[in-house]
Amino acid sequence: MNEIQIVKIVAAGKTKSNVKFDNGVTAAVYNGEIRKFDLVEGRFMPEDEYDELIQKVLGKRATKRAMHLLEKMDRTEKQVRDKLKQNGYPDDCIQIAVDYLYKFHYLDDERYARNYINGHQNCKSKQKLFMDLMSKGIDRETIEFSLEEEYEADEDSQIRKLLEKKKFDYENADQKEFKRVYSFLLRRGFKSSDILRQMKYKSDFYD
Numbered sequence: 001m002n003e004i005q006i007v008k009i010v011a012a013g014k015t016k017s018n019v020k021f022d023n024g025v026t027a028a029v030y031n032g033e034i035r036k037f038d039l040v041e042g043r044f045m046p047e048d049e050y051d052e053l054i055q056k057v058l059g060k061r062a063t064k065r066a067m068h069l070l071e072k073m074d075r076t077e078k079q080v081r082d083k084l085k086q087n088g089y090p091d092d093c094i095q096i097a098v099d100y101l102y103k104f105h106y107l108d109d110e111r112y113a114r115n116y117i118n119g120h121q122n123c124k125s126k127q128k129l130f131m132d133l134m135s136k137g138i139d140r141e142t143i144e145f146s147l148e149e150e151y152e153a154d155e156d157s158q159i160r161k162l163l164e165k166k167k168f169d170y171e172n173a174d175q176k177e178f179k180r181v182y183s184f185l186l187r188r189g190f191k192s193s194d195i196l197r198q199m200k201y202k203s204d205f206y207d
Contacts (some may be wrong), residue, residue, distance in 0.1 A: 002024055002045040002047040003045060003046055003047060004021050004022060004043055004044070004045050004050045005011070005021065005022040005043070005044050005045070005049060006019060006020075006021060006022075006039055006040060006042065006043050006044075006045060007021060007022050007041070007043070008041060009018040009034070009039060009040075009041050012028055012088070012166075015030055015031055016028050016029065016030055016031065016088075017029060017031060017034060018074055019034070019039055020086065021045075021050070025090045025091075025092070026055075026088075026090065026091070027053075027054070027058055027088065027090045027093070028087070028088025029053070029058070029113065031064065033053070033057060036067065036141065037049060041141055050204070053091075054090065054092050054093060054100065055059075055092070055096060058089060058090070058093045059092070059093045059096035059097065060096075061089075061093075062084055062087075062089040062093040062096060063086060063096060063100045064096040064130075065087060065089075065097070066080050066083075066097040066098070066100075066101055066106075067083060067101070067106060070106050070107070071099070074111075074112055074115065075107075075112070076109050076112050076136045076137050076138055077098060077107055078135060078137020078138075079089040079136060079137065080097070080098065081094055081098065081137075084097060085088070085110055087206055089196045100181060102193075106142075109137075109138045109139070109142055110142050110145070110146060111144055112144055113133050113138050113146035113147075114146045114149065114150050116129070116134075116136075117129055117146055117147060117150040117151055118150055120132075121150070121151055121152070121153040122153060122158065122161075122187065123158070123162070124188050124189055125155055125158070125188055125189035125190045125191075126147060126151055126153075126155070126189070127189040127190075127191075128188055128189020128190075129147065129151070129189070130143055130144075130147065133146075155190060155191075155194060156194060156198060157195075158190070159185060159190055159194060159195060159198040160198055160206070162188070163181065163184060163199065164199060165186070166181050168181045170199050170200040171200075181199070182195060182196075182199065
């Protein structure tokens with residue numbers, strides 16, 4: 001039977017310690033579990049004990065933690081993985097949690113993308129929505145499909161509404177105000193040509 005050596009144990013607060021194994025895995029383990037599994041630096045741990053710790057104990061805990069995260073708000077797969085990683089769960093435990101979430105439809109990147117588009121398309125451009133969703137770890141194909149299905153906004157109309165919200169008056173705006181509003185709309189992902197057209201662009205502002 002294969003064995004995994006416990007390389008190092010470092011306290012991580014009053015109740016947990018980070019346990020490093022010779023296979024490169026580091027896991028945050030409660031002190032009670034350290035005693036239960038007899039985790040001692042230098043000890044060679046039988047593979048079946050190691051699997052029990054990783055899969056049945058830490059994998060189960062990672063799954064519960066992931067479900068708790070999703071109770072508060074919907075998240076993408078990447079967001080869940082990143083959060084579990086921050087909490088000290090090794091990759092194998094994170095994969096167990098993610099597989100469970102997909103199996104019971106708690107996790108669905110397409111659903112997340114559709115909801116995000118519907119909730120933000122009135123104040124963000126199509127390009128901005130695309131970049132936002134990419135940054136959340138959703139794959140390009142899913143984003144493009146979701147945009148095709150859900151995006152219905154008229155971007156010229158969006159720009160005009162945002163200009164009204166900013167109380168922008170192109171006839172009386174000075175250069176500073178013009179640049180401030182122009183930059184705001186650029187950050188929302190709108191094309192420069194569309195912004196300038198709606199702002200009744202005056203070339204002397206950038207002379």
